[in-house]
Every structure is written in C-alpha cells, then in structure tokens.
Amino acid sequence: MTENKQISANSLFPRAVFSHQNGISWFVLFIGLLSTVFAGVYLIDREADAASREFVLLTDDITDAIRKRMIDHEQILLGGAGVLDASASVQRQEWRILVERLRLAENFPGILGVGYAKVLREQELARFEQEVRSEGFPDFRVHPQGARPLYTSILYLEPFEGRNLAAFGFDMYSEPTRHAAMRAAAETATTRITGPVKLLQETHGVVQAGILMYVPVYRQGMLLDTPDERMAALRGFVYSPYRMGDLLSGILGSLTPGIGYRLIDTAAGLDNPVLFSDLANGDDVASLQRTVELSLYGRDWQLEFNSTPTFDQRYNNSLWVFIVGFCVSLLLFVMASLLALRKQQAELLAGRMTKQLRASNTALRQAEERQRLVLKGSNDGWWDIHIPEMRFVASERAWEMLGYPALSDEQSLHRWQSLLAPDDRHALTQLLRDAIYSDQMAFSAEVRLSHKAGHLVPVLLRGAIQRDHQGVALRASGTMLDLTEQKRIEQMKSQFVSTVSHELRTPLTSISGALAIVNSGSLGDVPAAMSKMLEIAESNSQRLNHLINDLLDMEKLAAGKMKFEIRTYALRELVEEALSANRAFADSRNIDLVCRDFADVWVRVDSMRLHQVLNNYLSNAIKFSPEGSQVVIEVLHDGERVRVSVTDEGEGIPFEFQDQVFGKFAQADGSDKRKQPGTGLGLAISRELMEQMDGDVGFFSEPPNGACFWLSLPTERATEELPESTPNNTKRKVLVVDDDPMIADFIALVLRRAGYIPTTSISLHGAQLLLQQERFDALVTDLRLQDGHGLNLIRELRAEPLTGRMPILVVSAYCDEGQRLLHGDNDPCLAWLDKPVEEKKLLNMLDDVIQRALSV
Template sequence: MSRPSRLGTRSRRRRTLNWTISLGLLLLLGLGVELLLQQYALRQFESAQQRLTARAGEVRAVLLSELNATLHLATGLASYIGARQGQVHSPELQPWLDGLLRQGRHIRNIGLAPGNRIAFVYPLAGNERALGLYYPDQPQQWPAVQRLIASRAPGLDGPLQLVQGGRGLIYRVPVFLGDDSYWGLISTVIDYDRLYAQVERVAGELDLAIHLERLEGTAASLVKGRAADGTPTVALQVQLAGAQWQLEARAAQARPAPLLWLRLAGWGLALAVSALIGLSLHGQHRQASLLLALNQSQRQFRQAFDQAPQGLALLDAEARLLSVNRSLCRLLQREPRSLLGHRLAQFGDNRLHSLQEQLLAAPAPGPVRGLQACLLDAQGEAIDVELSAAALEGDTPEHARWILHLQDIRESKRLQRLQNEFVSTVSHELRTPLTAISGPLELLNGGALGEVPGHLRQMLQIAGDNSRRLALLINDLLDIGKLEAGRMLFDCQPRPLQPLIDQALQANQAYAADYGVRLRQLGHCADWVHIDAHRLQQVLSNLLANAARFSPPRGDVELFTERRGQCLRLHVRDHGPGIPAAFHPRIFQKFAQADASDSRRQNGTGLGLAISKELVEHMAGRIGFDSVEGQGAIFWIELPRVDASGEQSA
C-alpha cells in the first residue's frame, strides 16, 4: 500500500474514533443528566411529602380540636348528673343543655338514657325517632355500649347511620353514681357530615384533598406513599376516646416537577458539550493532518530544492546564505559549510553587490528583476550566471527570506558570442561587395554614364532598390550586434526636441511619399530632453517608416507630444489595419513579424522595433504602443524632460 493510501486510511480511522468518542461522551453525559434528574425528582418528592405531612397535621389538629370541645362538654354533663345522684329534671337541664349546644357547634342532639333507654332528647325537634330507643335492642350499637359500661370510660363511635336521618358520631359517657352504681348513658350525637364539611374546607384552604376512614385495628401513626399519578400521599392516625381513624391527604392540584424542560436542557447541554469536544477533536485531527501535510510538503520542497538541476539558495534579510542545493555546490566546487552563513556578494563581482542591495532595499516581498553576474568558484575561475530572486512571505522585514535562482549561462553566452561574431563577420564581408555593386547601380540609374536603354532601365531600378534594402538589413544587423555586445556608444545631452522632430519629418517625407502617405506634426514642442540626437533620429525614422508602410494610400501619419510628469511622451499614430492582439507580446522581438507575407509586401526587416527598444532604453526611456485591430496603431516613446542646463524638469 502506498504512503498516501496509508495516510488516508489512518485519517479515516482517526475521524471514526473521534466521532465514536463524541457519541460515547454524549451517552455518558446523558446518563449523568438522567441520574441528576432522578435525584432532583426524589428530592422534590420528599420535599413535597414533608410539606404535605405538615399541612395534613394542621387538618388533623382542626378535627381533634372540634371533637375535643364537644367531648369535654358531654363529660361535664356526666359530672353534673353524678353530683345530683341521677335526679335530673327537664326544667333544670334546659339552661345547661342550651349552653352545651351553643358551645358545641356540631352537636346535633344530646340524649339521656337512664337504664340504657333514651328518655330525654334535646332538642326534641327532628330527633323524635330517637326518643325511647333501648340499646339492648340495637344489635349494631349494643356491643359497643357493653364495652363502654365495662370499661367505665367514655367512647366515640361512628360514623353511624342515625334513625332520625343522616350520619353522626356518637359520644357515649357511662354515668356511675356515688355508690358506684350504674345509672345509664349520656349520648351526644355529632353531625358527622357538617363536621367533615368544615374539615374539608380547612383542607381546601391548604390545597389538600382528604379522606377520613375508620380503622378497626391499630395502624402506624404516619404512612407515606405515592398516588397513581406520581404525587405524594400521607395517612395520619386520628385517635380519640377509644376510636381510631385514618386521615389520608394528598395535594388537591398536582404540580409535577418541570422534568421535561430540565431533561431537554440537560440533553441539549450534553449534546452541545459533546459537539464542542467532537469539533475540538476534529480540529486537532485536522490540524495534525495539516501539519503532516505541511511536513510532507516541506520534505518534497526540500527534495526538489536539493535535487534541482539549477543552482538554488535560500537567503535571509541580510543576503546571507541559509541553505544551498547540490547544483550550486557543484557549480562553485565548494562544500555547503563553506557557503552557509556568508553573504552572497563574497562569491562574485560587483553585480552581485547590486542584487544584494536590491534585496536589502526591497520595501515588501516581491519579484526582483533578474540580472547577469559573474561568480567565482573555489579555484577562482569566473562563471557567468543569470540570477533572479523571489521573496517569501515573512512576519517582519527582519525575518524576510529569499529564494535565489542561479542559471549557468556560459554555454549560451558562448553560442551568442559565436552568433554575433558570425553576423558581424558576414555583415562586414557583405558590406564591401555591396558597396561596389550599389555605387555603379546608382550611377547608371542617375544617367551619369549615359542614357540607359528602356528595356534595361526597369531591371537596373529593381537591382538598385534591392541593394538599398540589403544595405539597410546589414546596417540593422550590425546595430543589433553592437547593442547586444555593449559596443554601441551613446552621447546623451540636453537637447530641444522640436528641431529633431523637424529633421525626422523632413528626412522621411520622401519615403512616405512613395506610399502615398503624408507625415505631419500636431502642435509644437518646446521641451528639452536628455538624449543622443543621432540615436533618437534612428528611432524616429524606424517608427515613421513603419507607420508609412502600414498606412492606407492618401492617409496621414501624425506625430504629437504630451507631458507626463517628469517625462515627455512622443506619439506616432497611423490609421492602418492595427496590430493583431496575438502579436502584441512579440512585437519588440528580433525578426518578429505579424504576417510574413504582409511584412515582405511592406518591405519590413523585423529588426527596426527591436533596435528602437534597445536604443530608447539605453537613453533611460521607455517605448510602447496602443492598438486595436482594425483601428490603427500609436507607438510612443517616453524620454526624461530636462531644462537647457540639464536639470530635470518638474
């Protein structure tokens, strides 16, 4: 398996592991949320049950208070009868019983049963059916009455269905006289429905729902439970006068804990935390992958850097060599340790100083124009190289880095030199016989040797034109050879431009007339420029000749100037077919022709613009053009403006 494939498999496994960890963490956090919710629900339930118990105790206290008040009144009446030795008369009892009924809010009636038969009922109205009731004849009540008599203690019974209607609690007090003889019973009937309604009203105010139930046996004093809907319940024992009841209570309106929202919030938080951790793991994995890719890219760059066939070097902000490749070491025949840490200029001529200064003076990272220089190898032999540098992005200028490219051009310079020598030799060798040919042809065509027969005149004219074209080509070849070899001399001085324009128009007017074209200047130029007058004439002649050749018959070639800052721009405009867009990048190259057949028809050599570009740049100027195919062309040159003293114009 290849290394990229292994890295891809490892990356996929790491992503799967990251998401598995995130999912496991989500489940773990979710389990924690559920446990916390259970604990919260349990605490809420216990707290609600405690509050419920306290409120149920309040209800029980109200119930006992109402019952105790009634029982105390009945006990007082028993003491009164005992004190009278059982001699009771209705008129005497009337005020007593009225007081008892007023104080006992829930007493329905009071009955006196001497000998276990009810002989007196107060009030009688509504209770007539109870009068004359004999307890031994009541199978449901007599056992309880017997137990009371035997225990000699009061007892509370009920709730019972009363013979006079309704339900009631009956508080019976056995009465014994001073001689310890049994007199009978005092029966106090409590209106159970009214008492229970009052207790329910009190429970309602406490937000409770209650149920009172009679117990036959003993039970726990407090029973806690849970209703079917999950709400808490309590059951309290109510014991009074030998009777036992159980008061069950629960909340009237269930208020469940907001577990749904808490669960949603908890799971949402768990999901957010898991997602954040998952994204963090994913980011770390991606960062590790990017770091791995960066390391791999650096290794590949280092390998390509070290194995490149051209010399490469890494420079710091002070032009010191930080790293060199094998090709550069072989080129200079030096070991890397003898190069690293040294400045570039230590290994070459003054042109290396120029490159070093360009690097140090660069305001921001960017390309540096290539230049040719001479390096010295370990034996001190010169090596012609072409250098170019490109800046790497750095945080600060002090941490800037440069990649330097060095190309050995000794062989190309040798071939160029041989080519130039060949062209120069051929040009010089052709010039001598061409002069011997063109001279007689001009004499013959001029009639200096007599009248030329008509059938020879055209042939001699063609021979003369071709000899002149050949002379121009030879001159162009010699000029381009001098420019490339650096042997052409320039005499640049401040000069007024208008006389040079006049001279160029006059010198090329006859040539333009052969094509039916007129040369003319638009406006007047009063500026001075710093130029070589002879070389400028050569450039203007090339531009005007080209414009005339490509202008339509009876067309105009216009020359005009304009100021551009500290420069003066000179334009030559024609109204010909324009320059094809595909030819724009090659227009200033040697022997470049937009259309070979058209160029031959227009008598072009393909060297004029290349020579003009070299001449203008040697005079510290620029040359260019603007053209749209089918709308003519404008060639322009920019030259530095000066005043008559040679100072640069503002």
C-alpha cells in the first residue's frame, strides 16, 4: 500500500507542475529569469564601461610616460651641450665623469649612452684623426671613408664599452636618416630625433629598431639668426642612441598590465615604420582599441593600443550572473511547486524562512548603518564603538594590520585600549572623551598600536560621532589607516633630499665660483654679448644655492643635527647687519628700508641663524612690496622679551592661506606661473630656528593692507664679554686648500677683495710644503683632497706649537663627516662652513674664527 502511494505521488507531481494551481510557480520562474536577464545586461554594460575607462587611463599613462621620459633625455643632452658651451675644449675624461654622474643605467634605463659628434670640414679630417690616435687609439679612422664636404665623427660616447665601441668614429652625417635629423636640428637650433634606423650598436642579439636624439652645439660668438649662419657656426652635436625595445621597457616597466601596444613612425616612405610592437597574433581583433598621436622633436609617432585577453578577462564576469540567476530562478520554481503540492510543509518552511529573513534583515540594517557611518573614512580598516556600553567592533582588515585574527563579535573597549602604545593611550582617550562630551561631529588622531609580533604600527584614526536629537553621543565610527609605508617613504624622501643636496654642493660651488671670477673681470673684460647671460647664470646659481641650503637646513632641523653657537649680542648690531645685507636688493626694486630707532638690548642667540631669520623676513617683505613703497623694521622692548617686526605695504596674505604660512613648502600662489620664486621653506625654517633659540614667531595681515611678520626673544643682561669688533684683515696671509682649482680661485678672489693675501693649493702635499716655507695667519681648507684628507692637515697643525692656535675654516660639503671624525672636537679656533658658499657668509665665518683665535 505504501509503495502504491509513493508511486501515485510520483506520477501526480509532473501533472501538478503544469496545473493551473501551480501558476504562481511559473510566474516566479518568469520573474526570476527576466530579472536575471536585466541584471546580466546591466552588469555587461557596467563592465564594458569600467573596462573602457581603465583602458583609456592606462593608455594615457603610457603616452605621458613616453613623452616625459623623452623630455628628460632632452634635458640630459642640453646639460651636455651646456658643458660644451661653457668650455672651449672638453676632454674625454671630463665627458666620462659628466655621464657617470648621470647614472644612466640606474636613473634612465634604456638609454645606450650620451655622446658628442664633432663637425669637421674636409680639410680638418686628417688632423682630427691624428689627434684622436695620439690619445691612445692608433687604429682610429672616421668611417665610412670617402670625400665629403662635412663630417660628424663620433668623438665621445659614454659609457665607452660594450655595444658603444662599434660607433666610435662613425660619421652619422653620411647616413640619410641621421643626416635629415641632424641638419634639421642644426638649422633650427632645436632638438630633433631621427626616424627608424639600425644602430651600429646592434652587434649581437635580437636587432631592435633604433632612433637617435640630437642637440646642436654652436661656436660661441657667431651669428645664429638664419639657417645658413647656424650651419656655419655648427660645432657638433650632443646625442643619445636608443634601442627602442630597451628604451620602452625602461620607461614603462609595469605600466602596461593587460595592454598591448605598437609604436609607429607615421612619416611617409619608411621601409619599416614600426619602432616597437608587443602585439601578439590576434590582438588586432581585441575588444578595446585606441590610437594616440604623439609628436616629439620633429617626428610624428602613432601609438596603437589593444586590450589583451588577460585584460578582457577581468571584465568578463557577467556569465556567472546568468548561471547563478538561472539556478536561483529554477530553485525558486521548484520550491514554489513543492509549496503548492505540499501546503503544510510549505507553511512550516515559510515560517522558518520568515524567522531567518527577519534575523537577516536586522543584521543587514545594523551593517548598513555601520557602513553608512564609516563611508566618510577610507576602506582600509573600520571600527565602531557603542558609546553607552563602551563596546566596539572592528573590521577584519583592522585586526589584520596588527597581526591578529578577525573578531567579528563586539569586544570590550579595554581590549582596544590595551593595544595602544603607553605614550599615546592617555592622549587618545582624552581626545575621544572631548569629542563625545562636546558638539564635535568628527575627529582624527595619529597613534601607535602594538602589533602581535611586538613592534609598533603607526596608524591614523579618523571618526565621526552619531548623536540623538538631544545631542547625546550614541556611536563613534570611523576608519584606521596604516601609516607604516607613508612613514618609510617620508624617511626615504628625507634621505634622498639630503643625499642629492650634498652631491650638488661641490659642483654648484665650482659653478658659482667660476661665474663670480668671470663676472669680476679677473680673467679679463667680459664681452658685452655675454655679460647679461653670465649675470643671469650667476643669479640663478645663487638661487639654487639658497634652495639647497633651505633643503639642508630643513633636513638638519628635522633630524636634530643642526648645531647652534649661542652667545650674547647687541641686538642693534644684528639688525643693522640684516638691513645692510638687504639694502642692495631693496634699491634694485626702489624700496625704502626704514628702521625705527630703539633702545639697545642684549640677546643670547646664534648670530648667523638670527641673521638668517631677519634676512628671510626682509627679503620676503621686499619681494612682495610695490615699487616706491617702504619696508619698516621696528624693535619693541617689553619687560623680559623683545619683539622685532618687519612690516611691508604689499597686498597682504589671503585669509584662506594664513593658517599655512609657517608650513613647509607653503606658498599663497602655488602655480607654475607665480610672480615670486621660492621654495616655501623660508618661514618654516625661521620658525624652527627661533624655537631652538627660545624664541617665537608670528604675523598679522589684513589684506590688502600689507603684512607684519615678527619674532620675539628673551632679553639678557650684558654680563658676558661681547665679541670685539672685526679685526683688520689687511696683510693677513691666508692659505686656501681645495682640490677644485675653480673653487680655490673663487675663495681667493673673495678673500683678496676683503683685504686678505691669499695663497692657493690644490693638494695636501702642496699645502704642507707651503706651510713649511711660509707663515700664514689662517687656513681655509676642503676635507676630501686628491692626495689625502683635510683632517690630516688640521691634526698636523694642531700638533705643532707655532700653529696650535692657527684660525682654521673648513669649507666642505662633508662638514658633518669631518666633525664626526673629530669626535665632537670643540676647538675655538676651528669653524665649519658647508658648501656651496656665499661670499658674505665666508667672510663672516673667517673673521669670526680669527677673532676667537686672537682672544684665546
């Protein structure tokens, strides 16, 4: 009987499925399938739109990267051209050092080298070949051979090794493609690149398409107004060869995930216009394609981009919507059919599902509420605190930051507090308490949390407060951002700034010194055509000098490495020094510097650092003052403190910028076209310097009625022995030691102008011989010399009774290293000055160390 009932039920089920009573089940199936179709079509459209936007962004990034790198390569060649312009003859060793300094393989992967091709007339060819052979290249010949009116032999190409050896002596002007680019560059005095060529460097391996970039170099003093005049004045070309595959790989690296591209030179008549292609077979029918035109240095390039299957696969998930939707619809249909067939079972199942649905809806509403609150922060990690019960919950990512497994249930707030670093616990608790019991709606704090492994993790906590209609705080929700990588990058940035700044010091001092010597007329009269350009070059080298000094001062202050020589000074003398130093700048802008009379007071400061702050205030006031106006400096003595203020008549500081004035790199006009140049570091450094000297800084401004910047210092009684007046330098003999002859000559020129009698030496041995033969009143020395270290010379002098108290001024880019090697020596007759040097600072430091030596 039971078996018969089972058979009957099985036979009735198919008929019940197609009966009118089961119509609701068919309606559910129809709605489910229709919803699946709509959802799938919507997702396909969204995926196509997202893929298209990402494709455009990636192709724009690739195009911009190629354009920017080619501009960088042009700057390299322009730098080489500048060296040739500055010197009548550049030796092979000098060219090698120049290129090594560029670190091409490290900073510009893909570039084969930087070279110089010399222009020769037919009558100059034999003498030129003989000169190169005499340098140690007995088999050198300009090739290809043959009589031509003009040759451009490759003379220098660094690195001079590997593939580059094949190009030595090659006449690039003899090959049509190179000839066209070189002639266009020479006639227009602009940078040009060639069409596709086969490079001489293709000596082994897979042959890649090649191009070359040329920058023309002309003989100084010749007319360059017309193409014929430029060709007549042509001296040579600074150039770089590129294997396009290696170049693009170095430029783009990992910038092309899922993107294939082809680079084509669109000029007509090319046998093989393709410069590079990584498109595989079949990529021409890719789902996404784009063509971008790129014009660079006289050539028109075309970039053809195709999406790859890897890229398309990331946006091809709509099939799962149809599969899942169909399965869900079929499942709902079966369930509805079962409900129609078995009413009692359906009612029981419906009751059970209703309970589950209510629980799910409750949990969903809570999750949506938390999500809504934390959307104000990032999705890096979120947390939520129920304030009345002081319980919290955090996301999986938040726990993962600290090395703990995710805890989805609510925890006591004490658990979270125990993870805070002891130094941060009280401050964060107080911040949260203040936010809860005030009308604040949001807060943020940077704290350190303990990782499970034992180290501290810096994080940024940002949160928002949810309150009821009476303003009582109910919840605090927000995000947690891991700052570990940001801190590491900040440290790397600081190290980078310090390293680059130090590497620039010596060459910048040499450049500034050379320009100063030329402009002074010590080497003869400067031609009128050059005078203005040399003055501009010297002015800009000084600007670069100030920039490097600002960066180094900021880095030293941040690292706590800046040393201060605190002594008691008469404030009047310091103010008058600052006014004197800026008066020429004010006169050049027709600005009147006015100092209100004041009773003299004494302050304990580092005179050089206070002068730096006053100079910054005064130069800023002069820069932002209109022509014919006044800049007023005023000193007010108020009890135990004295305030020095500098007031201008400029446009004032915009209200929206005033809270950023003393910040790093802060400038009211931050655009590339701002009227006044600067780094935005001066006021930030001034604030740090004043804090180190127990001082304060501030300002007030009511636009457009100018601005007033002030500094405040504690006063001192004049109980110490004050510095004596500057000694008379006439007939004082000073030995200047520096391995760079240009820097040595520059320092000697500065000293000679100030009344000293300088003698120079470019080696340690030479300095020792001079000290044995003659008595000097002071020594100015570099540290790293060709044949030894300046510290050895200092130790030798200190070991001798006659020179044990000789005034010594160390002028070097490695003063920190020297002071460390002397183990913090506090020799009063020894002073340190970082390169690059300024004339006034050099004289002040030398006068000061001589004065200290006389008083010992």
